Amino acid sequence: MSETATHLGSGKVRELYALDDERLLLVASDRISTFDVVLPTAIPDKGRVLTGLSAFWFAQTKDIVPNHLISLRADGRSLECRRLEMLPVEVVVRGYLSGSGWKDYCLTGSVCGHTLPAGLRESERLPEPIVTPATKATTGHDLNIDEEEAARLCGAARYAIAREAALGIYRYGEQHAARRGIVVADTKFELGVDAAGQVVLGDEALTPDSSRFWPADVYEPGRPQPSFDKQFVRDWCETTGWDKTAPGPELPDDIVAGTRARYIEAFERLTEIPFAQYLADPQIVLA
Ligand code: PZK
Numbered sequence: 521m522s523e524t525a526t527h528l529g530s531g532k533v534r535e536l537y538a539l540d541d542e543r544l545l546l547v548a549s550d551r552i553s554t555f556d557v558v559l560p561t562a563i564p565d566k567g568r569v570l571t572g573l574s575a576f577w578f579a580q581t582k583d584i585v586p587n588h589l590i591s592l593r594a595d596g597r598s599l600e601c602r603r604l605e606m607l608p609v610e611v612v613v614r615g616y617l618s619g620s621g622w623k624d625y626c627l628t629g630s631v632c633g634h635t636l637p638a639g640l641r642e643s644e645r646l647p648e649p650i651v652t653p654a655t656k657a658t659t660g661h662d663l664n665i666d667e668e669e670a671a672r673l674c675g676a677a678r679y680a681i682a683r684e685a686a687l688g689i690y691r692y693g694e695q696h697a698a699r700r701g702i703v704v705a706d707t708k709f710e711l712g713v714d715a716a717g718q719v720v721l722g723d724e725a726l727t728p729d730s731s732r733f734w735p736a737d738v739y740e741p742g743r744p745q746p747s748f749d750k751q752f753v754r755d756w757c758e759t760t761g762w763d764k765t766a767p768g769p770e771l772p773d774d775i776v777a778g779t780r781a782r783y784i785e786a787f788e789r790l791t792e793i794p795f796a797q798y799l800a801d802p803q804i805v806l807a
Contacts, residue, residue, distance in 0.1 A: 532558050533567075533729065539600065542715075543590060546571075546599045546724075552779070554753050555764040561771040565795075567597040569783040570727045572798050575599060576791045576805040577725040581692055585685035587721040588712070596802040604712025604722050608655065609670045610662060611682055613690035615649040616705035617642065618732055618745070620664055633666030643705070643734075644741040649690055651683045654708075681719045682711045693726040700789040702748060703739055707731035728786060748786055752778045 525537035525545055533551040538544055548567035551558050571592070578589040588601040614621050614631070621631045622642050630636060632652035640646075653670035654662040671679040686709045694704045708730045710723035724730050733748035747754065756775045762768060771779075784795045793804055 534724075538603075542603050544588075544601045544603050545593075546601055548597050548724075552750070552753065554750055554757060554768070557764065557766050557768045559753070559768040559771060561776060563776060563780050563783065565780060565799075566783050568595075568799065568802075569787045569795070570724065570729055571597045571599060572795075572802060572805050573727050573787055573790060574724040575802070577689070577693060578721070579806045580696075581689045581721075581725070584688040584692060585711075585721050586714075586718060587725070588714075588723075592802050592806060594802060596799060601722065602714060602720070604714055604720055606710060606712040606722060607674045607678065607682060609653045609665070609673055609679075610656070611670075611686040611709045611711060612652045612654055612706060613649050613686050613709070614652055614706040615646055615690065615694055616703065616732075616734075617644050617646060618705050621652060621706070624664065632664050633668065641741040642743060643739075643745050649687060649694075651686060653683075678713065678719060682709075685709075685711065685719060685721065689721065689725065697726075697733070697790060698736065700792075701736045702786065702789060703734040703736050703745070705732035705734055705745070728783065733786060749779070749782050752782065 523539055525539055528536045528538050532553045533549050535547045536544060548571045550562035550564055550566045552563050552566060575589060575592045578587045588604055590600040590602060592599055617625055617640050624631045625636055625640065629638065631650060634650045637647065651667060652664060653667060654664050657663040674682065690707055697704045704726065707726055709721060712720055712722045714720045728749040734745040735748050739745060752775050753771065757769065760769050787795050791805055797804055
C-alpha cells in the first residue's frame with residue numbers, strides 16, 4: 521500500500537509535497553548551501569540530522585506552542601505535517617547581534633524598530649532576545665520589517681500570539697543548547713493558523729539551517745563567530761578563489777566528512793541520543 525504525493529515546491533535544500541487536503545510532507549535533502557549557493561556535493565545524512573532535530577524540538581516544545589508535526593517517517597528525513605494557512609511573515613528571534621542585525625545596528629543603532637544600547641560589539645549577547653520579523657522579498661532575499669508592520673500584515677492579535685510563541689521556543693532552545701555547549705544566536709520561525717483558528721508552529725524548528733549555531737567554547741564578542749556546522753565548508757571555499765556565484769565548487773572528501781561529523785555532533789549534543797540510534801529508530805527523538 522502506498523500514498524501518492526504531489527510535489528508543491530522546492531526550497532534550497534528541502535522539498536514540499538501534498539499528501540492530501542490536510543497533510544503535507546516536508547523532505548530534507550542532504551544538500552548544503554553556503555554563501556547563499558547550493559553546492560553540488562551532498563553531506564550524507566544532513567537531511568536526517570535536520571529532520572531529527574526539528575522533530576526533537578517539536579516534541580520538546582509542544583506545550584509552549586502547538587506545532588504542525590503529525591509524524592516522523594521511518595526514513596528519518598521526512599515529516600508529515602498539518603497543512604496550515606501560513607502567516608505572511610517569518611518570525612526571527614535574535615539573542616545575539618549578528619548578520620543583518622549587526623549591520624543595521626551599526627548603521628542606525630536599532631534593529632527592526634528595537635533601539636539597542638550604544639556600544640554593543642559584533643556577536644554580543646543582547647540584554648534580552650528581540651523579535652525581528654521579515655517578509656519574503658521578490659528578490660529571494662528576506663526583507664526585515666518592524667513589528668508594527670508585521671502586526672498589520674498578520675493581524676495584531678495573531679502577530680502578538682506568534683511573537684510570544686517564538687520567544688518562548690527560542691528561550692527554551694537557547695537555554696537547552698547553552699547547557700550543551702552550543703550558542704543559538706538567532707533563529708527563524710514560520711507559523712501558521714490551523715483549521716480551528718489556532719496559531720501553530722510550522723516549517724522546521726531550531727535547526728542549523730534555520731538558526732545560527734555557534735560553538736560556545738570559542739565564543740568571544742567583538743568578531744564574527746564560526747558556524748558550528750558550516751565553518752569547514754566556508755573556510756575551504758575561501759581557499760579556492762570561488763566568486764560565490766552558482767555553481768559552487770565540489771567539496772573534497774575530507775571537508776564532506778568533517779562537515780558531516782559536525783552536524784552529527786550538533787544532533788548528539790542537543791538530543792543526547794547517539795545518531796546511530798536515531799537511524800535505527802527515528803521515533804526515539806519524540807520520546
Ligand atoms: C509551507 N513552506 C516552505 C517551501 C519546503 C518548505 N504546515 C504547512 N502548511 C502550509 N504550508 C506550509 C507548511 C509548512 N511547513 C511551508 N511553504 C509552505 C517550504 C518549499 C520546500 F520544504
